[in-house]
Amino acid sequence: MTNANQQAVPPGISRLAALAPLTPAARQALDLAARQARTVKARGELQVEGREIRAPMILLSGWACRAFNLADGRRQIASLLLPGDLIGMYNHEAPIANASVIALTEVVVCEAPQPREAADLGGLAEAYAISAALDQAYLLRNITRLGRMDAYERIGNWLLELRERLALAGIGSSNQFPMPLTQEVMADTLGLTSVHINRTLQQMRKDNLIALQNGVITLADPARLATLADHHPACVTAAGSRPEG
């Protein structure tokens, strides 16, 4: 049963399963879809702004983003897409992509199974809905970061958010996780320049808040960082203790 293409269970599937209890049928639909996976190299376009969306996708592994380019070359990454995130999932007819989706690392994606069939396919629709709500919550947080936080806070807050999101997909531990992004990409995500990212990261290292080795970031004192950067975990449903506290 092990799939040659990937590890036993791609992180993306783990995340969806963690969002809502799935029936065996739903789980099977996901596994089946994941078997039809497609690999895209870093910098590849998963979705083109303004173009009609053929089918929604699940990001099984790797990092991607929704990006915008201004006329003069400035770029803003509106959100990062991590394993388990849905790409181009809309509930209306003939949806058009409202952003370009770009692979930041090599990524693996598959088509997202439609939950409509067979009485909701057991919680799949619920998982999608929770994923959508989380997506929105993180967009709102990103707006707050960009609008009202300084560079130091932005980075700190953002790192804690990454930890939280990656944890859902079973990636990383309580105080460290992979960081495959260049400082330039971080800059485009946080609305800063790569030079300023670099200097601020150095400061955070001096302050013994973070450490970075071999593409793995370590948060030395997440609690203190959370206070400094005004971070609170996202929570979108009161049902069970499902998403996380």
Next chain:
Amino acid sequence: MTNANQQAVPPGISRLAALAPLTPAARQALDLAARQARTVKARGELQVEGREIRAPMILLSGWACRAFNLADGRRQIASLLLPGDLIGMYNHEAPIANASVIALTEVVVCEAPQPREAADLGGLAEAYAISAALDQAYLLRNITRLGRMDAYERIGNWLLELRERLALAGIGSSNQFPMPLTQEVMADTLGLTSVHINRTLQQMRKDNLIALQNGVITLADPARLATLADHHPACVTAAGSRPEG
């Protein structure tokens, strides 16, 4: 048939009807819901961050926002809510508000009818879905504004977006619309200070791009402004020429 509580058709209903073709039944459900309207004064809270959402609402008239407060008093308005916008509409169980929703002017809201009954209730679900997609599109744009535009561009881009959104609800004309917000609220929306908003608005007046009298803003040259501020209208569906060009 005219409703004592409101004008014949509240702008919020017009917008939803403009998003997707509604069957008479759907239309009737909306009109019925609108009759149970509730008025909230400026500064009133429509939704409290972290609290469970009882029922989704439609903003029938007036302006509101989704706001965040940082520990030290800084505030960020993540998005404005205009007539026809949906408040707290999620598709999962026991949703929790991920932001505070605050009335910026006196607003009128009603409960949003559930589209699930009776075979989708004729396009109501479609209208909701398109509204959700537009909401997301505008969040992404706001992120781009905050992350990569200077004060002048932010304001210009934002004004054009307001014009576009208000037009859907039948509010304003091709080059002017009401502006009930204080410069302080504009500042919290655009990630600036009210002082800087004030100075930048003055500059835009000198440049003959905008004029402001009695709470009505006039865009003297929307095309030039669109070029300066890198603005492109939002489009979320390829179906018909529905939302707008």
Next chain:
DNA sequence: CGACGGTTTGACAATCATCAAATACAGTGG
């Protein structure tokens, strides 16, 4: 008239961007 919220103005400070170059690092080919 006085109080109040909002706008406007001025002087100054600070964060962050810009420009340019040096350094480190990884992969490639000789």
Next chain:
DNA sequence: CCACTGTATTTGATGATTGTCAAACCGTCG
């Protein structure tokens, strides 16, 4: 194994956009 190339990180010097603080002004309302 070592130059070689390209990308990413780091550093320095300088300037611009925007924030901060404080006060004046203005219209409205009681």
